[in-house]
Amino acid sequence: MAAVFSHGDLRLYLLSLLDESPRHGYDLMQALSDRTGGTYTPSAGTVYPRLAKLEEEGLVTKTVEGRKTVYEITDAGRAEVAARAGELDGIQAGLADSxxxxxxxxxxxxxxxxxxxxxxxxxxxxxxxxxxxxxxxxxxxxxxxxxxxxxxxxxxxxxxxxxxxxxxxxxxxxxxxxxxxxxxxxxxxxxxxxxxxxxxx
Missing domain, CATH: 1.20.58 (Methane Monooxygenase Hydroxylase; Chain G, domain 1)
Known part of the structure; x- marks a missing residue:
């Protein structure tokens, strides 16, 4: 993970993906793999604890739809994404380099x-x-x-x-x-x- 995301970047990037649209966990893992050109394919053990932390901080909510749990960003989460837009630009540039x-x-x-x-x-x-x-x-x-x-x-x-x-x-x-x-x-x-x-x- 360190080769693609620096400390804290994955948390922010997950939040930015949810800012695009609500997603379930597997969709987030697939999006991360796609956006990094296959250089980083996270495990459930990496993604779900971060989602739980974001939920705990009030930045995302989750709802159960059948067998899937769908995560959605909150207004507080959108505010953080907007406030850290510069950092996200840097992360995107790094992924493009990969x-x-x-x-x-x-x-x-x-x-x-x-x-x-x-x-x-x-x-x-x-x-x-x-x-x-x-x-x-x-x-x-x-x-x-x-x-x-x-x-x-x-x-x-x-x-x-x-x-x-x-x-x-x-x-x-x-x-x-x-x-x-x-x-x-x-x-x-x-x-x-x-x-x-x-x-x-």
């Missing part, structure tokens, strides 16, 4: 994977050209089909790794911005061009 760091890591991973793939393909093509003896056309086609299967395995493996990384990131509540996907598309276009150049020699 999300940007995750996006940067995703972009870096994609770039590194594409650089590695381009280097491997270029080296393989160069080695093939240097070491392949003169053979009949049928032997060339046979070797080419073997290398095509190898290329398929490399591309499919890369696709599976990137897809798994992206899905895991989103499943953990992380943000996946259009800029990240644009970066992925550009990197794949660059790799495609490098492959075509390597094939044509």
């Amino acid at each position: 999300v940007r760091l995750i996006a940067d890591e995703v972009r870096g991973s994609v770039r590194e994977a594409m650089r590695s793939l381009r280097a491997d393909l270029a080296a393989a093509a160069k080695e093939e050209r240097r070491s392949a003896p003169a053979t009949p056309a049928d032997d060339v086609r046979t070797r080419s089909r073997e290398q095509l299967h190898r290329a398929d395995a490399i591309v499919n493996g890369f696709r599976a790794r990137v897809r798994a990384d992206l899905r895991t990131h989103v499943a953990r509540g992380g943000e996946l911005s259009s800029a990240v996907i644009d970066e992925l598309e550009t990197a794949l276009d660059d790799a495609s061009g490098a492959i075509v150049r390597a094939i044509r020699g």
Whole structure:
């Protein structure tokens, strides 16, 4: 928690979430995970004691709706949120930095994977050209089909790794911005061009 929220910040942030709308406990935990890009997923043991403290201080009230307990901010709670708006701006900026760091890591991973793939393909093509003896056309086609299967395995493996990384990131509540996907598309276009150049020699 310390890596995302400083002392007392979580209490204030919970209050600000309730200032947006009444919420039940699980909704608050999910909102915290979403707002922090998956960098912080609080437990019930972290959230509920703070909600109880806010209720004790008269800043929130709770009502039971079926099997859910819904928390709602009071006028006193709204007054505290308004009075501490500057602190909330600082907290929001910190959370935005956390999300940007995750996006940067995703972009870096994609770039590194594409650089590695381009280097491997270029080296393989160069080695093939240097070491392949003169053979009949049928032997060339046979070797080419073997290398095509190898290329398929490399591309499919890369696709599976990137897809798994992206899905895991989103499943953990992380943000996946259009800029990240644009970066992925550009990197794949660059790799495609490098492959075509390597094939044509």
